[in-house]
Amino acid sequence: MLLKIYLKEIKDCFRDRRTLLLTVLLPVIMMTGLTFFYEKMISDGEGESYKLAVNESFDRELAGIITSFKNIELVQSANPGKTLQDGKVQAALILDPNFSRTIENGEKATVTIIGDSFSQKSSNLKNIVQNALGVYEKSIISKRMQAKGTDPSIVEPIIIEQKEISDQNPNANLIAMLIPLILAIAIGVGSSPAASDLFAGEKEKKTMEALLMTPVKRSTLLFSKWLTIATVGSVTGIITLLVVALEINLLTENLKKAVSFGDNAAVIIALAVLVAIVYAMFTASLLMLTSILGKTVKESQSYSTPVMMLAMFPTMILSSIGINELSFQHFAIPIMNLFSLLKELVFGIIDYEHIVITIASNLVCMILLFIVGRILFLKDKWVMN
Amino acid sequence: MIEIHEVTKKFQDKKNFVTALKHVSFSVKEGQVVGLLGENGAGKTTLLRTVATLLTPTEGTVTVAGYDTIKNGNEVKKRIGVLFGGETGLYDRLTARENLEYFAALYGLSKHETKVRIDDLSRMFGMRDYLNRKVGGFSKGMRQKVAIARTLIHNPEIILFDEPTTGLDITSSNVFRQLVHQLKRDGKTIIFSSHIMEEVSLLCDSVAMMHKGELVYHGNLESLYKSEGSRDLNYIFMSKLVRGNEHYAS
Numbered sequence: 001m002l003l004k005i006y007l008k009e010i011k012d013c014f015r016d017r018r019t020l021l022l023t024v025l026l027p028v029i030m031m032t033g034l035t036f037f038y039e040k041m042i043s044d045g046e047g048e049s050y051k052l053a054v055n056e057s058f059d060r061e062l063a064g065i066i067t068s069f070k071n072i073e074l075v076q077s078a079n080p081g082k083t084l085q086d087g088k089v090q091a092a093l094i095l096d097p098n099f100s101r102t103i104e105n106g107e108k109a110t111v112t113i114i115g116d117s118f119s120q121k122s123s124n125l126k127n128i129v130q131n132a133l134g135v136y137e138k139s140i141i142s143k144r145m146q147a148k149g150t151d152p153s154i155v156e157p158i159i160i161e162q163k164e165i166s167d168q169n170p171n172a173n174l175i176a177m178l179i180p181l182i183l184a185i186a187i188g189v190g191s192s193p194a195a196s197d198l199f200a201g202e203k204e205k206k207t208m209e210a211l212l213m214t215p216v217k218r219s220t221l222l223f224s225k226w227l228t229i230a231t232v233g234s235v236t237g238i239i240t241l242l243v244v245a246l247e248i249n250l251l252t253e254n255l256k257k258a259v260s261f262g263d264n265a266a267v268i269i270a271l272a273v274l275v276a277i278v279y280a281m282f283t284a285s286l287l288m289l290t291s292i293l294g295k296t297v298k299e300s301q302s303y304s305t306p307v308m309m310l311a312m313f314p315t316m317i318l319s320s321i322g323i324n325e326l327s328f329q330h331f332a333i334p335i336m337n338l339f340s341l342l343k344e345l346v347f348g349i350i351d352y353e354h355i356v357i358t359i360a361s362n363l364v365c366m367i368l369l370f371i372v373g374r375i376l377f378l379k380d381k382w383v384m385n
Numbered sequence: 386m387i388e389i390h391e392v393t394k395k396f397q398d399k400k401n402f403v404t405a406l407k408h409v410s411f412s413v414k415e416g417q418v419v420g421l422l423g424e425n426g427a428g429k430t431t432l433l434r435t436v437a438t439l440l441t442p443t444e445g446t447v448t449v450a451g452y453d454t455i456k457n458g459n460e461v462k463k464r465i466g467v468l469f470g471g472e473t474g475l476y477d478r479l480t481a482r483e484n485l486e487y488f489a490a491l492y493g494l495s496k497h498e499t500k501v502r503i504d505d506l507s508r509m510f511g512m513r514d515y516l517n518r519k520v521g522g523f524s525k526g527m528r529q530k531v532a533i534a535r536t537l538i539h540n541p542e543i544i545l546f547d548e549p550t551t552g553l554d555i556t557s558s559n560v561f562r563q564l565v566h567q568l569k570r571d572g573k574t575i576i577f578s579s580h581i582m583e584e585v586s587l588l589c590d591s592v593a594m595m596h597k598g599e600l601v602y603h604g605n606l607e608s609l610y611k612s613e614g615s616r617d618l619n620y621i622f623m624s625k626l627v628r629g630n631e632h633y634a635s
Contacts, residue, residue, distance in 0.1 A: 004490045008479075015478040210474035210535065213437055213467050214491035215459040380440055381397075 053080035171258035184311035190236030195287035200300035233280030285369035392445035420585035423595035466541035477521035492539035526557035546577035
């Protein structure tokens, strides 16, 4: 009986254009947009070409250093600041009128860099120019010290070496936040119409009464409807993961470098799918309750929206926590554990203890939510308008 | 066939209790067609829902075909078919056939039984042309026919209709009336609520009149006509209501 009801509910759900749109199209669109956005965000500007406005009488040595970067074109201008404001260049470099002579005389010269911090391209160019100026400054210091018979290494008494605890690409952290967030939103948004339709919608259309008059146990009805919501959520989750995996692999360079699972790729992908299914089941339990509580689809949706917003908080909490700082509570709290576990997986870590804690805590919460749902579903007040 | 004994139903509305049924008692014999009359809010739908096992009585008992609606709800459900008027309770994205097949499965009918029942019912209601079309695009009359077919899919002994002709055009209403005659000939026990007195006097053997949750009359239609000295059911119903209101005022 459960299978018959489940199959009918699935057929009914996937004939709904909203469900199809939110289950299949939404993850594709969301993931494509965000993948390209993050790819661009973490790109170091390689391959980009920039235009830098400089004075008409620009220092030759400095010009040589800057133009050694093949992607920078110098645009000589009587007023570099104005050229930047006109949008013809991405940054402007203004030197003192007697810059070269001042340097030759061993005096201090002023260099002004004007850029736009709100523009990624301008920020990239400013960084390149600052680095070039740093190189130029060091060469001047070296020349001046040698001229006075001093070893230039005297001004560098300490050599600082910075090392990371793992050799993981730093951009992996960005993906570790991006994937769970999108997954959580996609699963919530994807399964929400089905959830609203299966309880509140049936009450509104009075099909619930027709169902309750059949000799089928209410628990069977409840379970098959929950299973339908969980299936829709799982399908959305799997499609989301599939889209992100394919797009990162086929369409990006920087994100692809950031995630390389090596020999564990198949296990990590399988575990990510498992986590998505567990999360879809947990979300289905929550959405089932909001739908039982709602008398109409609209009312049910106004209850489910704040529930879906819960997925935002773990991103904020976990963004500043390192992978080695994750502890028991991060894997024991539902929703939070989706983010924690996927963060580990993105970093290529497979910790079976954490996986068991995550599944067990979600299972306990699901059972509790299911018990509450069953109590409500057995009461006339919550099943009939 | 149906025994309603001292049934009271109270609903909690925030902190107050609203009494929808007050000590209602009457019985319906096998093969009888009973018309349930009353104004809006008189308790007709609550009574039908209680008989259909959808609501649990606060006090009293309801027995259907010898089974208590609380203790043996599933046995009652197997023997009863219910249609609430104006609310067809069909799945719009499924075809008429899929709707009927789904409910047949829920009532435990085999594939063969389902096919035979759907063939019979679609012939009876002239639904063959649109049996494989999605219900979402149906007119009200077409939907009502499918809903009645769904109510009868498991060939129930007892049928409850709650204002079944609400919103139907003359043709569809006539189809429904013919159906009730047919079901009566087949020996089915029927209770239906209606606002249309002409319909009740045409189809029913007896009537149960309700007013503010109480049963003000139950009995044979002919006896009622004799005792009231009129065959105008509309007039009799109104005079019963007036007497009921006077009773409450006193």
